[in-house]
Amino acid sequence: MRLSQYFLPLLRENPAEAQIVSHRLMLRAGMIRQSSAGIYSWLPLGLRVLKRVEQIVREEQDRSGAQEILMPTIQPAELWRESGRYDDYGKEMLRIRDRHDREMLYGPTNEEQVTEIVRAAIQSYRDLPKNLYHIQWKFRDEVRPRFGVMRGREFLMKDAYSFDLDMAGAKHSYNKMFVAYLRTFARMGLKAIPMRAETGPIGGELSHEFIVLAETGESGVFCDKAWLARDILGQDVEYDSDLEPMYAEWTRHYAATEDVHDPAKCPVAEADLVNARGIEVGQVFNFGTKYSKPMGAVVSLADGGNVPLEMGSYGIGVSRLVGALIEANHDDNGIIWPASVAPFHVGLINIRAADAKCVAAADELYGKLRAGGVMVLYDDRDESPGAKFATMDLIGLPWQLIVGPRGVAAGTLEVKNRRTGERQDLPVEAALNRIAAP
RNA sequence: CGGGGCGUGGCGCAGUCUGGUAGCGCACCUGCUUUGGGAGCAGGAUGUCGGAGGUUCAAAUCCUCUCGCCCCGACCA
Numbered sequence: 038m039r040l041s042q043y044f045l046p047l048l049r050e051n052p053a054e055a056q057i058v059s060h061r062l063m064l065r066a067g068m069i070r071q072s073s074a075g076i077y078s079w080l081p082l083g084l085r086v087l088k089r090v091e092q093i094v095r096e097e098q099d100r101s102g103a104q105e106i107l108m109p110t111i112q113p114a115e116l117w118r119e120s121g122r123y124d125d126y127g128k129e130m131l132r133i134r135d136r137h138d139r140e141m142l143y144g145p146t147n148e149e150q151v152t153e154i155v156r157a158a159i160q161s162y163r164d165l166p167k168n169l170y171h172i173q174w175k176f177r178d179e180v181r182p183r184f185g186v187m188r189g190r191e192f193l194m195k196d197a198y199s200f201d202l203d204m205a206g207a208k209h210s211y212n213k214m215f216v217a218y219l220r221t222f223a224r225m226g227l228k229a230i231p232m233r234a235e236t237g238p239i240g241g242e243l244s245h246e247f248i249v250l251a252e253t254g255e256s257g258v259f260c261d262k263a264w265l266a267r268d269i270l271g272q273d274v275e276y277d278s279d280l281e282p283m284y285a286e287w288t289r290h291y292a293a294t295e296d297v298h299d300p301a302k303c304p305v306a307e308a309d310l311v312n313a314r315g316i317e318v319g320q321v322f323n324f325g326t327k328y329s330k331p332m333g334a335v336v337s338l339a340d341g342g343n344v345p346l347e348m349g350s351y352g353i354g355v356s357r358l359v360g361a362l363i364e365a366n367h368d369d370n371g372i373i374w375p376a377s378v379a380p381f382h383v384g385l386i387n388i389r390a391a392d393a394k395c396v397a398a399a400d401e402l403y404g405k406l407r408a409g410g411v412m413v414l415y416d417d418r419d420e421s422p423g424a425k426f427a428t429m430d431l432i433g434l435p436w437q438l439i440v441g442p443r444g445v446a447a448g449t450l451e452v453k454n455r456r457t458g459e460r461q462d463l464p465v466e467a468a469l470n471r472i473a474a475p
Numbered sequence: 476c477g478g479g480g481c482g483u484g485g486c487g488c489a490g491u492c493u494g495g496u497a498g499c500g501c502a503c504c505u506g507c508u509u510u511g512g513g514a515g516c517a518g519g520a521u522g523u524c525g526g527a528g529g530u531u532c533a534a535a536u537c538c539u540c541u542c543g544c545c546c547c548g549a550c551c552a
Contacts, residue, residue, distance in 0.1 A: 049501060049513070050487050054545050074544065128476095129551075146552080180476065180550065194552055246552095255551085320552065354552045388511060423512035430512090441511060451511090 038381070039403075040416040040428075044081050046070075047428060057253045059363035060185030062372050066432045068359075075182025075190030082432060083359070085380035087193065090358050091172055093224050093377065094195045101217035101276050103168040103197050108150045110174055114140035116149040119332050129177045143176040148328050148350055151198040155346070156334035162202050165336065165346075166210055170197030172355060187316065187360040188255065197351040202336065204325075207347035211243065211323050212280035214351040218247050218319050219270040219287060221353065226375035227365060228269050229318055232258055232292040236322055243323040246294055248315035251364045257295035258315045261305045264290050316361045319353040372433030373456050381414040383472050384434040386426070388441045390419040399440040402450070402465065406438075409469070430455065436472040 046067040054071075055061040063069050068083025079087055095105065114132070117123035123130075123142075131143040144150065151169055159167065172195045182190050199210035215231065222229035227249050234246035248258055267290070274283070291305045303310065329335065329345040337343055366373045376382065383406065387399035399417070406413040414434060416425050422441075429437050439451040449462045452471050463471060 046485085047502095048486060052486070053481085053488090056546075071544090175552075177551070181546095181548095183545085188551080192552070196552085317552065352552050357552065391510080421510055421512085421514055423510090423514080425513090426511080427513045439511080443511080 038414050040414055041418045043414065045432075046080065047431065055185065057184050057187070057364070058367055059187065059253075059360040062363055062367060062431070063185055063360065066372060069186065075179060075188070077186060077189060077191070082380050086359050086362075086374070086378055087356060089378045089380070090225065090362070091193070091195075091355050094221055094353055094355060095172065097217045097221040097224070098170050098195065098197060100220075101168075101213045101274075103170045103199075103214075103217075105171060106151075106154075106169050107171050108144075108147050108154075108173060110144055110176070111141050112144045112147075112150055114142055116153055117142065120149050120152075120328050121331060122149070129179065131176050131178050144173075145175055145177045146194075146350075146352075147171070147173075147196055148198065148348075149332065152328045152332050152334050152346075152348070155198075155200055156329070156332060159200065159334075159346075160337060162336045162338055162344075166199065166201045166206050168197055168199040168210060168213070170195060170351075184253070184255075185360055186356045187364075189356065192354060193356040195353040195355055199349040199351070200329075200334075201347040201349075202344070204347060207323055207325070207349055208243075209280065211321060211349050212284045213276050214321050214349070215245065215287070216270075216274050216276070216280055216283055218321065218351075218353070220274065222247060222249075222318065223269040223271060224377055225358070225362060226269075226377065227318070227358075227362065228267075230258075230260060230264050230292050230315070231287055232260065232294050232315075233297050234294045234320060235296045236324065242325070245288075245321050246317045247319035247321075248292075248294070249318055249361050249365060250313050250315045251361070252314055253364055254314040254316040256315050256317050258292070258313055259295065259298045259303070260292035260311050260313070261290040262309050262311045264292060265311065316357070316364060317354070318358050318361050319351075321349065321351045323347075323349040367433070370427070371431035374433045374435060376435045379412075379435050380432070381412040381434050383411060383413050383436040383438055384429040384432070385413055385415040386422075386429060386437060386439045387415075387417055388422040388425060388439060390417060392442060392445075394445050395440055395442060398445045398450075402438065402440065405465075405469070411472070438468060438472070 048065045051061050052064050055064055063083060066082060067080055069077045069079055071077055114123055130145055133141050135141055174191055175194045176191050179190050182188055197214060201207040201210055229247040229249050231245040232248050234244045236244045248256060325347055326345040329348055334346045335343040362378060363372050366375060385399060385403055387395050389395040403415045433455060435455055437453040444450045449464055450468050451460055451462050452468045453460045
């Protein structure tokens with residue numbers, strides 16, 4: 038993509054309403070535009086990141102055996118009456134009426150919807166287990182939306198729902214999602230710590246929140262300081278094997294949100310306990326038969342009896358992750374994207390748009406990169422070098438290739454690593470190999 | 476939902492107290508000169524001052540109502 042043709046409305050100054058760094062940088066880098074409180078349009082650069090995050094989430098869900106569906110954003114109120122949540126959910130649920138005066142709502146979550154689908158389609162224990170997920174926009178009418186996409190009213194969420202015959206099966210489903218989440222966040226270069234958490238209005242007993250430690254995080258958390266030194270999960274997983282040892286390994290060190298943390302019962306000595314703030318990027322719940330029972334989602338057993346389904350639900354805040362990734366990856370000059378989610382892999386800068394030799398060299402390089410399947414953003418604008426460097430640093434592509442008169446004369450170009458700031462003058466082929474390395 | 480703040484060109488702001496018909500920086504357009512970390516000069520364009528009502532010869536400015544946004548707290552993927 039040529040930057041001269043790209044829709045990238047950059048802001049040089051910080052918008053007054055943006056208080057935290059990810060919100061500021063997303064606005065300045067032209068990723069999003071606010072529509073109303075907590076509701077955003079995603080512009081080309083932001084959407085590319087959102088789609089890449091979404092795709093990693095999707096791949097890891099699929100790998101774990103979950104199957105993707107797509108449920109509607111608008112749901113009928115009667116489903117929520119069946120579970121009893123229509124009255125419980127309160128003002129956070131956006132309620133609407135259609136032209137026939139039927140009560141509808143914009144879904145804040147989909148337990149009822151998916152339970153209805155499964156109870157109609159699954160009648161026998163032989164059809165279990167199942168895990169269905171979708172990646173869909175949600176709406177929760179927050180009293181006070183803030184922090185850009187980190188706490189929007191409208192947000193993109195991956196929510197998965199598991200259905201099992203018994204508790205043991207449900208725990209295995211829980212473990213699968215637990216491990217899939219470790220892998221998902223690890224692929225984005227995020228250290229997300231699984232912490233014991235409250236179950237909230239979704240209900241149930243067993244729950245973990247996946248928390249990325251960050252000073253700007255909204256959640257207060259406590260964890261064993263051993264977590265700070267732990268590496269992220271880097272291994273493949275055999276999902277059909279017994280995952281209990283892996284679950285045990287990743288819950289070995291204490292970690293809990295402040296809601297469930299009880300100093301009197303905490304197993305960690307005070308000197309080894311970290312009290313920090315964090316961003317919740319995912320949460321897993323097991324809630325048994327809370328929805329299957331009132332909604333009549335049952336299966337027949339071998340002996341002819343019926344049992345309600347054991348259920349769990351598993352959310353990842355996809356749009357929130359984009360903000361969380363920036364909170365975890367930035368410096369004074371702008372964003373520093375991990376390669377796995379970067380909107381482009383490399384920014385190609387021609388610092389002399391008026392110099393025919395530089396233009397020819399940069400154009401040729403651009404063609405080469407595209408032919409090689411490299412996602413490249415080519416700054417071919419007629420701007421000063423400083424402006425181009427500042428732009429590229431702001432939008433945070435992992436690599437910068439800089440074409441200038443010095444290099445063109447010497448047959449080299451400059452390779453800059455955005456994260457380390459390291460620069461090297463290399464011949465073209467060597468430069469292309471350099472950015473291909475991880 | 477309690478408390479506070481702010482709405483003036485795309486962005487950041489001044490002007491409001493003390494009423495006289497809107498200004499600055501950045502961005503934008505044209506031209507020339509520039510070019511390795513957000514260039515310079517000259518010229519130019521862009522505003523129902525959030526909205527409605529009122530007071531007044533005259534309202535961004537005073538009064539009333541209203542809408543929106545942000546911050547702190549209580550609540551949440």
